[in-house]
Amino acid sequence: MSKKVTISPVTRLEGHGKIEIFMDDKGNVEDAYFQVLELRGFERFCIGRPAEEMPRIVPNICGVCPSPHNMASTKALDDLYSVEPTPTAKLIRQLHYNAFYVEDHYIHFFFLAAPDFVLGPDADPAVRNIVGVIQKVGMEIGGKVINIRKRCREIIKLIASKPCHPEGGLPGGVPRGITEEERKWIKETADDCVEFAQFALKLFKDIVLANKKYLDLVLSDSYGLKTYYMGLVDDKKKVNFYEGKLRVVSPSGGEFALFDPHDYISHIGEWVEPWTYIKLTHLKKVGWSGLIEGDKTSLYRVGPLARLNVAEGMATPLAQKEYEKMYDTLGGKPSHHTLAFHWARLIEALQAAEDMQRIANDPMLTSKDIRNMNLRLKRVGIGCVEAARGTLIHHYETDDRGLITKANLIVATQHNAAPICVSVKKSAQGFVKGSVVKEG
Amino acid sequence: MADKPKVAICWLGGCGGCDEAVVDINEVILKVVDAVELVLWPVALDFKYHHIEAMKDGEIALSIINGNVRNSEQEEVAKLLRNKSQLVLAFGACACFGGTPGMANFRTKEDIFNWVYRDAPTVVNPKKNVPQPKTQVDGKELTLPEFYEQVFALNQVIDVDYYLPGCPPPPDLVVHAITAVLEGKLPPKGSTLAPHKALCDTCLRNKTKPDKLALKNIKRIHEIEAASDTCFLNQGVICLGPATRTGCGEACININIPCRGCFGPVEGVVDSGAKFVSALASIIDAEDDEEMQRIIEKIDDPAGYFYRFTLPVSLLKKKRV
Amino acid sequence: MATYEPKLVCFSCKFGWGYLADEHELAKQVKNWIPIICSGKVDSSHILNAFKQGADGVLILGCRGGDCHYQDGNYEAKKRVILLHKLLESYGIEKERLRIELAMDPEGKRIPVLVKEMSERLKKLGPVKKIEEPAKTASAV
Ligand code: SF4
Ligand code: SF4
Ligand code: SF4
Ligand code: FES
Numbered sequence: 001m002s003k004k005v006t007i008s009p010v011t012r013l014e015g016h017g018k019i020e021i022f023m024d025d026k027g028n029v030e031d032a033y034f035q036v037l038e039l040r041g042f043e044r045f046c047i048g049r050p051a052e053e054m055p056r057i058v059p060n061i062c063g064v065c066p067s068p069h070n071m072a073s074t075k076a077l078d079d080l081y082s083v084e085p086t087p088t089a090k091l092i093r094q095l096h097y098n099a100f101y102v103e104d105h106y107i108h109f110f111f112l113a114a115p116d117f118v119l120g121p122d123a124d125p126a127v128r129n130i131v132g133v134i135q136k137v138g139m140e141i142g143g144k145v146i147n148i149r150k151r152c153r154e155i156i157k158l159i160a161s162k163p164c165h166p167e168g169g170l171p172g173g174v175p176r177g178i179t180e181e182e183r184k185w186i187k188e189t190a191d192d193c194v195e196f197a198q199f200a201l202k203l204f205k206d207i208v209l210a211n212k213k214y215l216d217l218v219l220s221d222s223y224g225l226k227t228y229y230m231g232l233v234d235d236k237k238k239v240n241f242y243e244g245k246l247r248v249v250s251p252s253g254g255e256f257a258l259f260d261p262h263d264y265i266s267h268i269g270e271w272v273e274p275w276t277y278i279k280l281t282h283l284k285k286v287g288w289s290g291l292i293e294g295d296k297t298s299l300y301r302v303g304p305l306a307r308l309n310v311a312e313g314m315a316t317p318l319a320q321k322e323y324e325k326m327y328d329t330l331g332g333k334p335s336h337h338t339l340a341f342h343w344a345r346l347i348e349a350l351q352a353a354e355d356m357q358r359i360a361n362d363p364m365l366t367s368k369d370i371r372n373m374n375l376r377l378k379r380v381g382i383g384c385v386e387a388a389r390g391t392l393i394h395h396y397e398t399d400d401r402g403l404i405t406k407a408n409l410i411v412a413t414q415h416n417a418a419p420i421c422v423s424v425k426k427s428a429q430g431f432v433k434g435s436v437v438k439e440g
Numbered sequence: 441m442a443d444k445p446k447v448a449i450c451w452l453g454g455c456g457g458c459d460e461a462v463v464d465i466n467e468v469i470l471k472v473v474d475a476v477e478l479v480l481w482p483v484a485l486d487f488k489y490h491h492i493e494a495m496k497d498g499e500i501a502l503s504i505i506n507g508n509v510r511n512s513e514q515e516e517v518a519k520l521l522r523n524k525s526q527l528v529l530a531f532g533a534c535a536c537f538g539g540t541p542g543m544a545n546f547r548t549k550e551d552i553f554n555w556v557y558r559d560a561p562t563v564v565n566p567k568k569n570v571p572q573p574k575t576q577v578d579g580k581e582l583t584l585p586e587f588y589e590q591v592f593a594l595n596q597v598i599d600v601d602y603y604l605p606g607c608p609p610p611p612d613l614v615v616h617a618i619t620a621v622l623e624g625k626l627p628p629k630g631s632t633l634a635p636h637k638a639l640c641d642t643c644l645r646n647k648t649k650p651d652k653l654a655l656k657n658i659k660r661i662h663e664i665e666a667a668s669d670t671c672f673l674n675q676g677v678i679c680l681g682p683a684t685r686t687g688c689g690e691a692c693i694n695i696n697i698p699c700r701g702c703f704g705p706v707e708g709v710v711d712s713g714a715k716f717v718s719a720l721a722s723i724i725d726a727e728d729d730e731e732m733q734r735i736i737e738k739i740d741d742p743a744g745y746f747y748r749f750t751l752p753v754s755l756l757k758k759k760r761v
Numbered sequence: 762m763a764t765y766e767p768k769l770v771c772f773s774c775k776f777g778w779g780y781l782a783d784e785h786e787l788a789k790q791v792k793n794w795i796p797i798i799c800s801g802k803v804d805s806s807h808i809l810n811a812f813k814q815g816a817d818g819v820l821i822l823g824c825r826g827g828d829c830h831y832q833d834g835n836y837e838a839k840k841r842v843i844l845l846h847k848l849l850e851s852y853g854i855e856k857e858r859l860r861i862e863l864a865m866d867p868e869g870k871r872i873p874v875l876v877k878e879m880s881e882r883l884k885k886l887g888p889v890k891k892i893e894e895p896a897k898t899a900s901a902v
Contacts, residue, residue: 045552050660053700057543063456064455077662131473158695164460165457167691268562269562269564275577279557282564373665403740721840721841721844732836736843761853
């Protein structure tokens with residue numbers, strides 16, 4: 001008879017999940033499942049809606065990564081209407097997007113992940129949280145995090161209204177321009193973001209990397225997972241959050257595929273299991289492998305580490321240096337360590353901050369040319385961006401009034417759902433020998 | 441610790457944006473965390489439902505619940521928190537009215553499942569699997585919540601004491617609501633903790649509205665280069681301002697985008713769509729029947745505008761099939 | 762469906778319809794008849810509410826062309842009806858179930874006739890489809 005342990009809800013993770021762990025009578029883990037418990041049906045209830053309303057509807061798919069949905073949708077509209085955004089519109093969109101990356105990566109790092117490695121996974125649930133982190137690292141640092149987040153969200157608010165639900169985004173442009181007055185404080189924020197990003201990396205090194213015991217633990221095999229990786233790269237194969245081609249590298253690091261997001265259907269498959277509401281994405285060209293890691297797997301991961309693994313480097317100079325340091329420490333590419341996701345996140349925040357600086361200094365930022373009105377509806381539009389948590393694809397089809405007739409969405413949590421299943425089982429087996437299960 | 445009021449924050453069918461909205465009160469969050477004992481907050485804290493089940497009825501002073509109810513688990517959690525709490529605050533448009541995902545009430549469960557698990561172009565499903573409430577995998581049973589036929593607002597499942605609308609609610613109103621609870625300065629049960637007026641009453645563009653608006657054509661937002669200081673309705677673009685409660689600080693208007701009604705109907709109005717139908721009809725300028733038909737015929741998807749956030753609490757609630 | 766008798770609600774403006782008729786007599790002939798002052802006073806929410814309460818159809822009778830005593834209440838009503846047609850269709854309620862007629866009939870003779878006519882048409886459509894109402898008391902925790 002096997003015994004079942006349920007962990008519900010899964011906490012400090014966006015999305016509604018539970019974990020079921022099955023143990024034999026000796027208390028060894030036989031099996032573990034990560035189940036996603038809900039479905040909302042966005043792809044269906046947007047049928048009949050005017051396409052240009054989509055950037056305002058889809059952010060509600062995930063309020064933790066609403067900007068990526070808004071952006072993927074807006075880019076799908078560019079495609080749908082065969083239109084390029086004006087240079088200024090593109091700068092404004094990217095400013096919004098980078099500001100989002102900075103604040104989101106920090107909320108993820110400090111609120112969701114740091115409780116584990118700053119306080120340790122064994123800490124009491126009552127203190128294993130951001131408040132505990134702040135108590136440990138000090139009020140001053142806590143205040144800095146909150147301050148950077150607040151100021152980045154001011155930029156998002158300026159461009160896209162509510163940070164949890166951005167409303168801007170039109171085919172070929174943006175609804176609102178930026179003034180010289182506003183540029184001033186945007187610039188200050190961008191500068192402070194770069195400084196903070198470097199500070200955060202130092203903090204990570206001081207607290208996490210200096211902790212030998214913790215480092216050994218997370219670099220051990222049971223804390224890693226060997227899968228493929230997917231992410232956007234620019235034409236120099238550098239990390240890009242906003243546009244580019246999708247590149248896939250194999251578990252051993254070779255390039256497996258490089259494709260235009262328009263071809264996503266021939267590369268990405270969604271597998272259906274009766275025990276979870278989420279569809280499990282995998283590489284169609286490998287064929288569904290089941291929930292396994294290693295050379296035979298068809299599973300890939302996305303997100304910060306995946307993007308760094310698929311790219312040849314970062315797009316900005318300071319981030320590039322950190323990138324090199326990371327792979328030196330971890331012993332080359334690709335890295336499969338879960339810990340490296342956090343490290344990669346901090347490096348990406350630095351790239352986003354540096355890119356904010358570039359945009360804040362661009363003379364074109366404040367031009368009034370924010371809309372390209374040369375719209376030609378072609379009835380199919382596909383938009384792809386890197387959400388903070390990974391590749392995001394929006395695919396719409398419309399009738400000749402531009403009303404949605406079909407929508408297909410591939411979201412970041414999907415790509416990672418199957419790998420999470422594998423890693424939950426693996427870490428449960430690694431840690432639960434002889435019956436005690438830690439909540440977490 | 442012992443005398444601090446216990447507070448639970450929980451998401452049901454929400455997007456997490458309402459959880460972020462709590463964090464968005466920035467420095468104030470530290471004070472709140474100091475003044476209360478948080479007993480549940482899945483997105484940030486590690487407490488589990490069994491911690492709540494072990495509590496006495498009414499032990500929690502306040503449960504802040506965001507998200508709508510679309511499945512059996514969400515219903516159970518809502519009822520659990522109701523039993524353990526003195527006050528329940530429906531937080532955000534999803535909890536108050538069903539929210540954007542409430543538009544799923546225009547479709548059936550079957551339609552959603554067919555597309556998602558069968559017809560979408562990326563589906564690979566040789567076994568024709570569909571998520572099931574109970575599945576046996578290698579002799580082990582896995583369960584999933586039951587997906588309901590429709591979306592419910594929170595007050596259609598449990599009693600709700602207070603409402604805080606918005607998608608998500610803005611920081612000033614969040615602070616205001618939490619302070620009101622902590623200081624015991626609450627209005628009568630059932631109140632919405634937001635201003636009573638319509639968005640148009642506070643919108644700066646209102647003064648550009650002529651005495652009598654007269655529209656010969658309704659345009660869609662991408663079709664025009666909207667002026668940044670003129671009332672959207674005056675530019676022929678649908679704006680839900682006349683039928684929507686104010687309180688968001690004109691968030692969308694500020695970025696030159698019309699309102700879609702996330703604050704729900706103004707005080708005393710049940711169906712924001714009905715209210716907007718009357719407002720819109722009155723500004724359509726048609727000489728005769730034919731012109732009326734022509735102008736109105738060209739309004740694409742009125743239901744999707746008028747009930748963007750409120751379909752489950754509208755008078756007719758859901759599509760009949 | 763042979764025995765099915767559609768539930769129809771009829772709002773009629775007192776200024777244009779049946780002001781010379783015996784109201785009691787007329788009320789006997791027309792079930793759910795609601796005489797009102799100006800069709801412009803029939804709010805959209807009244808119409809939606811009628812359907813919510815289970816009506817199979819709503820008929821609004823307003824004054825002819827320029828005859829409305831409240832400027833253009835009748836035109837307002839007509840515009841609302843056309844807009845509501847689109848809205849009702851999204852709810853799966855056919856537009857034939859909501860009708861407006863602007864004319865003059867002091868004797869009110871046509872009221873029962875129009876009601877009958879519409880009822881006949883609704884019979885062919887069958888009753889409005891029902892939805893389940895949520896029950897707060899469903900399963901316990
Ligand atoms: S109200 Fe808006 S922000 Fe809040 S949970 Fe619903 S969709 Fe998300
Ligand atoms: S209709 Fe919209 S733009 Fe016009 S005054 Fe009202 S809220 Fe402002
Ligand atoms: S303008 Fe309308 S849709 Fe936008 S935040 Fe305010 S109430 Fe919500
Ligand atoms: S007075 Fe009869 S319709 Fe207005």
